[in-house]
Amino acid sequence: MAVSNPLGIEKLVTYPTFDSVEEKRHYLKKILAGAYRICGKFGFSEGVAGHITCRDPEHTDCFWVNPFGVSFKRLKMSDLILVNEEGKIVAGKHTALNNAAFAIHAAIHKARPDVIAAAHTHSVYGKTWSAFGKLLDPLTQDSCIFYQDHGLYNDYTGVVGDLSEGDRIGVALGDKKAVILQNHGLLTVGHSIEECIFWFITMERTCQSQLLAKATGEEPIKIKHEVALKTRNNEVGFPLAGHFSFMPMWQDIVYEQPDFMDIEAAEPALVL
Secondary structure (H helix, E strand, C coil), X not given: CCCCCCCCHHHHCXXXXXXXXXXXXXXXXXXXXXXXXXXXXXXXXXXXXXXXXXXXXXXXXXXXXXXXXXXXXXXXXXXXXXXXXXXXXXXXXXXXXXXXXHHHHHHHHHHCCCCXXXXXXXXXXXXXXXXXXCCCCCCCCXXXXXXXXXXXXXXXXXXXXXXXXXXXXXXXXXXXXXXXXXXXEEEEEECCHHHHHHHHHHHHHHHHHHHHHHHCCCCCCCCCHHHHHHHHHHHHCCHHHHHHHCHHXXXXXXXXXXXXXXXXXXXXXXXX
């Protein structure tokens, strides 16, 4: 979406281009592995829970995801597995797939062909806010990112293992950038991995901010509807803004933990 904004973000950055699908796949896997490290750094890993996926640029009915049981803080490019729409691992050295990851993400990627990436973890403030079964209010500039652009899935039935539940989560997400899974946590999507991860981190912080405001016992002042919409659409909440806002986090993780970029030679063969 072409948007004029006071930060001039569209003049500072554009989406990367590639000469081949192999080059694009390598880039996406590098960003995805870095995204896991960033989420690990922020403390979003909770045992074996949590998953971030990225649609393959060639086999668009398949997505890359973390193998079951590998720490976000240790994950490397070479750990990523490619999963098809039937839940079969078709590339990668690991053989274990988180069934909940497949049930949720397969449905999201199928329902939203515009989505490149989706992220869900059991982050502390996200899962705490989710217990209220309410949408976030426009209390801060950052919260405007999600104003009238996130849904609520209010039918918690336990660990997601049924594909039909993934479908219902997809319905609750609709065409929005995020959905609150009641009694569970947050899920965000993006037209790039970078956008998706920035939305997730900012949504987690927005939950924290609203919980802190709620804890004061005072009634916070909400941002006016027109201002919240303008802030979302023209300033901080459009796709390229999310993509660009991810960059400082990327710079930090590359500097601090460059070992996640461990694939420089041939990629694993795809068994399709």
